[in-house]
Amino acid sequence: MRIIPTVLCRPGMHIGKPVFTDEGQILVGYRVELTQSMILKLARMGIDYLYIEDAQTEDIQIEEPIRDETRTLLRQLLSKIYNKFGATTSFSSINEGASIARQLQEAMHRVIEDLSFDKRDMVTLTTLNMAPATSLDRHFCQSAINTCVYATKLGMLQGYTQEALMEIGIGALVHDIGSIQLSEKLLKSSSRLTPSEYAEIQKHTEIGFHMLKDEAGIPMLAATVALQHHERIDGSGYPYNLKGNEIHEFSRWIGLLDSYDAMTHPRAYRNAIAPHHALEILYANAGSLYDINKVALFRNKVAIFPVGLSVTLSTGEKGVVSKQNTSILSRPTVRVLKNERGETLKEPYEIDLSRALHIMINDIGESMAAV
The missing domain is CATH 1.10.3210.10 (Hypothetical protein af1432)
Known part of the structure; x- marks a missing residue:
């Protein structure tokens, strides 16, 4: 599962977690396939991001801090x-x-x-x-x-x-x-x-x-x-x-x-x-x-790149945060799904940014093609 801004979602993607109204009612159910009109409607309603499910990230579990x-x-x-x-x-x-x-x-x-x-x-x-x-x-x-x-x-x-x-x-x-x-x-x-x-x-x-x-x-x-x-x-x-x-x-x-x-x-x-x-x-x-001291504690205890977040690396490769590195929360492990030319990989691979110190996360919210 991954997190993608609603405005970057594409028709054919499947919802990984239900979308709720402010009253707690289900607006879009689990595994519903998105259409262009649904995406536009959700964006207009102020639903800023969506949990998207696909085969390349099906093992990535996103844990919410509160229910x-x-x-x-x-x-x-x-x-x-x-x-x-x-x-x-x-x-x-x-x-x-x-x-x-x-x-x-x-x-x-x-x-x-x-x-x-x-x-x-x-x-x-x-x-x-x-x-x-x-x-x-x-x-x-x-x-x-x-x-x-x-x-x-x-x-x-x-x-x-x-x-x-x-x-x-x-x-x-x-x-x-x-x-x-x-x-x-x-x-x-x-x-x-x-x-x-x-x-x-x-x-x-x-x-x-x-x-x-x-x-x-x-x-x-x-x-x-x-x-x-x-x-x-x-x-x-x-x-x-x-x-x-x-x-x-x-x-x-x-x-x-x-x-x-x-x-x-x-x-x-x-x-x-x-x-x-x-x-x-x-x-x-x-x-x-x-x-x-508070800034240091914030750095050491806050995972600024949550698991499931779509990111673009300094190499041009695109992927999803797959796990946290508790020793350096600002440098998670990223599962690369697209190469630097934007081509979808048949066999994704992971880069541990706590070890690959020459690689940075350049941007967040990269949309992937629907799987």
């Missing part, structure tokens, strides 16, 4: 929060606020349970969006879920208590909630922001803090994360130019993870940055913008 049911639950809850806070800066009643807080806690229990079941000593994430989210709602939800999975699993690997995992997880889910109150036109702008527009964008941290700080059942640390996730350890962040340990540890984590997620997903004003290039940017700014 489809958990992801659906998170998506529904975040959409509810988005719609509610999009109309007001607070819940209209104490009961409503308590209900949302209770649902956040229940959802985080699910996330922690799923991530605890995965005993691997690493973080893997397969929701690489290869096309822009079709709405601010979808963008808000995708970013929140991705950041939550990273933060919670990394917290586990650091030995955080159950209470701390709940706090950092909920903080990750709602860290960007203040952006809901900003102008959609401003958030979708494809041109360079003026100083006044950038100042308006910066307000989302304080807006988010005030949204959350008095809501019953929402941890105060979640409000703190919303306020501080754009602070940077050298004092160059906002809103208060805090430095080093003046920034809460959870906020420093979410700031790093939010930056990585933002870089590896497209925006109206730029294309997505390849995962390894985003990691290089984090390292270039370690010790100034980001805590160097």
Whole structure:
């Protein structure tokens, strides 16, 4: 099985895992053969990538960090929060606020349970969006879920208590909630922001803090994360130019993870940055913008190229990530399916990038011909 951006899929390919609606209903079933109209419809709906099954990769098993049911639950809850806070800066009643807080806690229990079941000593994430989210709602939800999975699993690997995992997880889910109150036109702008527009964008941290700080059942640390996730350890962040340990540890984590997620997903004003290039940017700014120890842990524990991802190598060969190398997660083993001339190989072979150090992953999302 492999992961291919929907826009690069071709008629005749077969679905390797069902496609679900936001409500958890099956939209396209397992092993359904794709048609051009289906591909176009799925792309328009904002289904950014598909699991594709074929003979050359049938032994490659893609393990999700959280269950489809958990992801659906998170998506529904975040959409509810988005719609509610999009109309007001607070819940209209104490009961409503308590209900949302209770649902956040229940959802985080699910996330922690799923991530605890995965005993691997690493973080893997397969929701690489290869096309822009079709709405601010979808963008808000995708970013929140991705950041939550990273933060919670990394917290586990650091030995955080159950209470701390709940706090950092909920903080990750709602860290960007203040952006809901900003102008959609401003958030979708494809041109360079003026100083006044950038100042308006910066307000989302304080807006988010005030949204959350008095809501019953929402941890105060979640409000703190919303306020501080754009602070940077050298004092160059906002809103208060805090430095080093003046920034809460959870906020420093979410700031790093939010930056990585933002870089590896497209925006109206730029294309997505390849995962390894985003990691290089984090390292270039370690010790100034980001805590160097956190960047190192991220590098050592996050599989930036998930199993099943279609890639193009620096040699021009094209293939699929077939396994992780736990000693160097940024250099997985790749099963080569096409040579440098684009010809499909009758006998695929594998290259262990942890040994073949002269070969790099140049790009992700290469479409293969249907098998």
